[in-house]
Amino acid sequence: MLIARRSLLSLAAAGILASACKPAAPTSVTMRGQAKPKVLATMSILADVARQIGAPDLEISSLIGPEQSAHHRDPTPSELTSFGDISLLLHVGFKLEGWIDRLPESTGYRGPIIQASEGIEPILIGGRIPDSHTWQSFAGLRSYAQTIANAYIELWPNLATSFEARLKTYLAELQAAQDEAVALLAPLRKGRHLIIVPHNSFRYLGRELGLEFRGISSLSTGAQPSAKALADLLDEIKGADTAAFFIETAADQRLMSQIASESGTKLGGKLYTDSLSKPDGPAGTSVRMLAYNVATIAKALAA
Numbered sequence: 001m002l003i004a005r006r007s008l009l010s011l012a013a014a015g016i017l018a019s020a021c022k023p024a025a026p027t028s029v030t031m032r033g034q035a036k037p038k039v040l041a042t043m044s045i046l047a048d049v050a051r052q053i054g055a056p057d058l059e060i061s062s063l064i065g066p067e068q069s070a071h072h073r074d075p076t077p078s079e080l081t082s083f084g085d086i087s088l089l090l091h092v093g094f095k096l097e098g099w100i101d102r103l104p105e106s107t108g109y110r111g112p113i114i115q116a117s118e119g120i121e122p123i124l125i126g127g128r129i130p131d132s133h134t135w136q137s138f139a140g141l142r143s144y145a146q147t148i149a150n151a152y153i154e155l156w157p158n159l160a161t162s163f164e165a166r167l168k169t170y171l172a173e174l175q176a177a178q179d180e181a182v183a184l185l186a187p188l189r190k191g192r193h194l195i196i197v198p199h200n201s202f203r204y205l206g207r208e209l210g211l212e213f214r215g216i217s218s219l220s221t222g223a224q225p226s227a228k229a230l231a232d233l234l235d236e237i238k239g240a241d242t243a244a245f246f247i248e249t250a251a252d253q254r255l256m257s258q259i260a261s262e263s264g265t266k267l268g269g270k271l272y273t274d275s276l277s278k279p280d281g282p283a284g285t286s287v288r289m290l291a292y293n294v295a296t297i298a299k300a301l302a303a
């Protein structure tokens with residue numbers, strides 16, 4: 001309870017929570033005529049955790065949908081209207097959503113805002129900027145789930161039993177997937193294995209599972225790597241026991257194929273970094289996303 005309580009207290013101190021105690025006028029109505037509170041999450045992976053704990057009692061939607069980058073993305077004018085009737089906003093934090101501070105001004109939204117990554121020890125890029133990709137680790141998702149459940153229970157205490165039961169189920173599913181991931185990676189415990197990805201989105205997973213990732217560019221849609229950076233990477237690959245390249249989107253394919261062939265390394269497939277796949281795809285939920293990513297990595301490095 002501590003984390004969410006702290007978030008809510010700091011919101012109260014900022015005068016934000018005062019209106020949160022009166023959830024917005026609900027527009028969605030259940031079969032029994034009861035209103036379902038609406039929760040908005042900023043991106044698809046966070047929305048999935050929110051849904052696993054909150055649905056079907058709450059109606060959860062995502063500002064940024066599956067198969068879309070979560071970086072450098074301000075809400076569009078039409079999306080800003082979706083803040084009109086929500087009761088809770090969930091965001092990742094660590095500066096992923098740079099627009100969040102301007103939200104009350106741009107939308108008039110005065111409800112609670114919960115930072116899902118609160119309480120997670122950040123990995124600092126260059127020693128100072130917190131890496132926002134906290135969803136790419138089992139511990140990160142575990143912390144999201146707990147923080148979200150705590151916020152739900154504070155806001156809708158009459159539904160606490162349901163939230164707690166779903167939290168338990170989610171955490172058990174996550175633990176089973178983590179155990180499986182650790183077992184899959186066990187054969188790779190010896191030697192040096194390099195996993196090369198378009199952008200550096202796996203620092204948390206690397207820390208958790210003892211994997212070594214290298215990002216080609218610092219941002220998903222950022223600049224091309226310099227010749228020196230590429231030459232250094234090729235040297236590193238030569239010194240490793242195995243290495244594999246992965247893509248995130250179709251747009252990465254050309255550059256990654258080119259560097260992979262120059263280094264005599266293969267493409268290991270596609271990883272889901274900043275969003276889920278469509279529901280019927282291989283990474284349709286947050287747990288399946290992590291399981292799929294680890295299985296794809298293990299398969300490529302073992303081959």
Ligand SMILES: [Zn+2]
Pocket residue numbers: 071133199200201220273274
């Ligand atoms: Zn990213």
